[in-house]
Amino acid sequence: MKLGAFMMPAHPRSRSIRDGHMHDLDTLEYFDxxxxxxxxIGEHYTxxxxxxxxxxxxxxxALLRTKRIKLAPGAFILPFHHPAELAHRISLLDHIAEGRFMVGIGASGTPADLDMFDIDHRAGVHRKMTAESIAIMTRFWQSDAPFEHRGEFWTARRPEDRPQQGTAYHLKPFQRPYPPIGVTGLSASSATLALAGANGWIPISFCFTxxxxxxxxxxxxxxxxxxxxPSPNRDVWRVSRPFFVAETDAEAWRLSVGGEMGRYFREDYLPMLAGNNALGLLKHDPDVPDSDVTVEYVAKHCWIVGSQETVAERIAEMQALSGGFGVLHVMAFDHLDELAPARQSYAMLADVVASRFGEDGATREAAQ
Structure with missing residues (x-):
């Protein structure tokens, strides 16, 4: 197993846009x-x-401040972008990254974002737009000749090269035919995870239950x-979950529930889910009443918090329950006001994954 991260990015509303952005940049550098x-890294508007x-x-x-870590939008919301333009932007990023780049794609699960772009999500238009967009982009990336696409939502074409005028379609991705594509899923019957299997894309599970x-x-x-x-290899499967690691279970609980993770869930995430009648996504049992889904509840049932030993045991439980996955994602939060304990938590988690579940740890366990 390897360790990665998923960054919403989330910030307190009191944080300035610049300070939050620079904190995210520093965090990515630290992860590297x-x-x-x-x-x-996510994309949200409203x-x-x-x-x-x-x-x-x-x-x-971040590509200019890191050396090894791969970076990916998680995700580009395809209905909000013209596919011809986005295909070129992805290609450019892939060249700048020299392959340290992947692409998450999505249809958006934020009704206000979709309303802002006048997209009828109630009729599923955003999902149809996403399917058409990725078809256009991959056609650009794989094309060897001019083409024209006239679809339900977009018209796009690869024009004839015009050397006498100095123009030609030329910007294909650094990785051929294109960077690895990933999609996220949360619900048990997520249609996007089925698409991952059908297309050979990277499945990313948000693991709250x-x-x-x-x-x-x-x-x-x-x-x-x-x-x-063919059946995909489980090594491609990513699983994202909130973590906080400290010297003791009690300290990890105090720093997470009483810190920024707790504030974000209490003031932002839980009210958002409640407003969309979606608290069931966090319930370990569907009979749990909504009123019981508090920060303390999610810390117990949805997060993994504790000492390194406790966290290792909980990760092993995840592996057993899931049947195994390749990359564990720690969900990143704004820790600008609690930087030292947060960075210690990330480092301690990295040590747990490398020593207990990485290649060396797996080799030792197999030999015992």
Whole structure:
């Protein structure tokens, strides 16, 4: 198993946009220093608690301050971009990164964002737009000749090269035919995870209810099977979850529930889910009343907090419940006001994953 990160990015509403952005940039640089293999960065428009409409700007800056970590938008929301333009932007980023780049794609789960772009999400238009967009982009990346696409939502064309005028379609990705593509899923029957299996994309599970985690891989395998593809390797599967590690269980609980993680869930995430009748996504049992889904509840049932030994045991439980996955994502939060304990937590988690679940740890366990 390897360790990566998923960054919404989330910030207190009192944090200035610049300070939050620079903190995210510093965090990505720190992740590179402690050996994380990758980080995915979200795209949101109308969520003040997650104020990043342009993950590619953060990625472009982070590429100049990092050496090994792979970076990815998580995700570009395809209905909000013209596919011809986005295909070129992705290609440019891939060249700047020299392959340290992956691409998350999504249809958006934020109704206000979709309303802002006048997209009828109630009728599923955003999902249709996403399918058409990725078809256009991959056609650009794989094309060897001019073409024209006239679809339901976009018209796009690769024009004839005009050497006498100095123009030609020329900017294909650094990675051929294109960078690895990833999609996220949260619910047990996530349609996006089925698409991952059907297309050979990277599945990324948000793991708040680990007892249902195995159903995510079942969906991925079913998607591959229905598309006539071979069963994917579990090493491609990413699982994202909130973590906080400290010297003792009590200290980890205090720093997480009483710190920025707790504040974010209490003031932003739980009210947002409640407003969308979606608190069930966090329940370990569907009979749990909404009123019981508090920060303390999610810390116990959805997060992993504790000492290194406790965290190692909980990760092992995740592996057993899921059947195994390749990359564990720690969800990153704004820790600008609690930087030292947060960075210690990230470093301690990196040590747990490398020593207990990485290649060396797995080799030792197999030999015992």
């Amino acid at each position: 220093q402690i050996g994380l293999c990758e980080a995915w 969520m003040p608690a997650e104020p990043c409409p342009s993950p590619d700007i953060l990625i472009a800056q 680990p007892q249902y985690l195995h159903t995510h891989w079942d969906v991925v395998e079913r998607g591959a099977r229905d598309a006539g593809r």
